[in-house]
Amino acid sequence: MRPQPADASQRRRVLLLAAGAFFLMAMVWQHVQATRLGYRVEKVRQQILAMRCANGALRMQLESQLSPANLSLQARTHLGMSLASPESLRSLDGPASAARTGLLQRLISRARRALSGTSPA
């Protein structure tokens, strides 16, 4: 059975009204969401700023600890270190005898000499 023309136009009207209402609802929903998001963005902005403040303060502490004056003080007073002098430099590609002062190094050197059959200079 085919639908009557009057029924079809009525259904179209209802559909149009429903679509219009839906569109209006969507607009309202979108506006509410945008406002809510705006508040959230502002809140997050404030949080970021607060974190940046905290981060800045922490970084300030860290950098102060790493300053050469503080490191030097810590090294001298707590670790008993002293400044290196140029005389303490040893060239690794030069004669290795100066560096072979440990027990293990001396044993290795002696073993090598014994294997190669040379006597110490």
Added chain:
Amino acid sequence: MDLHARLAAVAGLCLLPLLPLGVRLTHLQVLQGSELRSRVAGEVLRTTTESFPRAEIRDRRGRLMAQSVPFWSCFAERSRLRDRPAVARELGRALGMPEDEVLRRLQDPARFPVVKEDLKPEELSALSAARLDDKRLMEYGVGVQLRYRRFYPNGDLARGVLGLVGTDQDGLAGLELTFASRLKGQPRRLAYVRDGSGRSIYLDAQSPAELPRPLRITIDRDIQFHAEEVLRQTDRQFRAQGGMIVVLDPETSEILAMAADPADPLRNVMIQDTYEPGSTFKTVTAAAALNEGLVKESETFFCENGSYAIAPGVVISDHEPAGTLTLQGILEKSSNIGAAKVGERVGAMRFYRYSRAFGFDIKTGVALPGETAGEMKPLTGLTRVVLAASSYGYGIGVSALQMANAYNALAGGGVLHEPAIACDAPEDAAGEAPCRRPTAVRRVVSEATARTLSRMLEGVVESGTGLTARIPGYRIAGKTGTARKLDRRTGKYSTTSYLASFVGFLPLSRPRWTILVVIDEPQGQYYGAQVAAPVFAALGRRLLAMAGVPPDQPAAVAASRP
């Protein structure tokens, strides 16, 4: 009446109240729309500028030298403050402060008295909860503001170079002033609406942000630290008025350290002040004589056994009487008479030309504010007596940077470069490589002359007045200087106030550093050889060990070992 008609009538009756509403809406939206929109925009739409923290300053290896740290500050607006006791009560509760203290601060005569700085997150929340945040600013005249504080993590290290900023984060001196606009960046404009409860909703950025990028400078934090430390120790040891150390890279003329004691962030004495260099200037006279072929290395000058009457009533004397000396001998013994005679040979015109060629009486062009050009007599003023005095560094004023840069030209093979303080390369390229392409100003002397002169200056350290600058195992070229200070009260040279200096470069086989040391008014000992040269050696030893530079004279280091 059929069903349709009845339904239509009911619907019409239901919709009838909406008709005036529709008419009113049309009136508001269409007829008054534009006017109302502009009114609303004026009332709720606002714009604000969002500024960024001032850019960081980093050293040549990317280590932090200056940084802006944000903090929240609670303030009041005097003209809007109402009911101060009530405000003090609420603020005291929110900020954990005694009510009397808040009241005292609110009564500060400033336009915007600060109630508390460095607010903690919980204090900010407490302020919001107390409804004393922005919403009530209009009502109570109290608000919070994000501010920035410039922080120098290394304390006073290189403060004369870095300078300082004011409370509004504008550069006042030093690099902070020279690079003020680059460090500050461009704030962006933001549009926002404010609702009935005072809360903000940000809409869009109206202008793009220009985030300031960190500024990398040529200073090496470690070298700067060592320079400042040895300088402080020396000033204490000799109870000196002050002192300066400049360290340059001979290849590029990059400033590696600029130390002054006492440190003053508002004043960089190494470029803003001049001093009479004394004997360190003899090298310029010798360079002119050698480069022009006016003096041969083997040629000798009679040094009048320590006293030379150059004009009636004008006597030049040497600290150590000498007979006949070669040019090398003149430099090694630091003979004023010998230098004056060499200066006579050079002549006023050439002396003036070479002095300017070495960068004296001209600004070096370093990117630091308030640089002096120095003081030098004009060519017409270089009479016989003035020329003689200038030949050994009296009657002229030079800045510490000018003097260091002149010796740097010799260390670099005779080419004068523009001293650099800011790097070209981006911040993330920090490393060992030169951070700036060297800018050659001019060739001052030939490479051969620079080599010869360097050898003569090596003689000064090996067997002359600069013995105390020696570092076993390393070849060093340098020159001592001891200048009497001009007594401004009497207008005559003082017999008690001296300026001791030493300038040189090391290691000579491949110069890595040019170091200038100036000690102002040392007490007890005052010769450059006694006061400044040991500082050069102390700093040189630290730099050599730090950089791991092997000896370029290994026999000497072996001989010096017990």
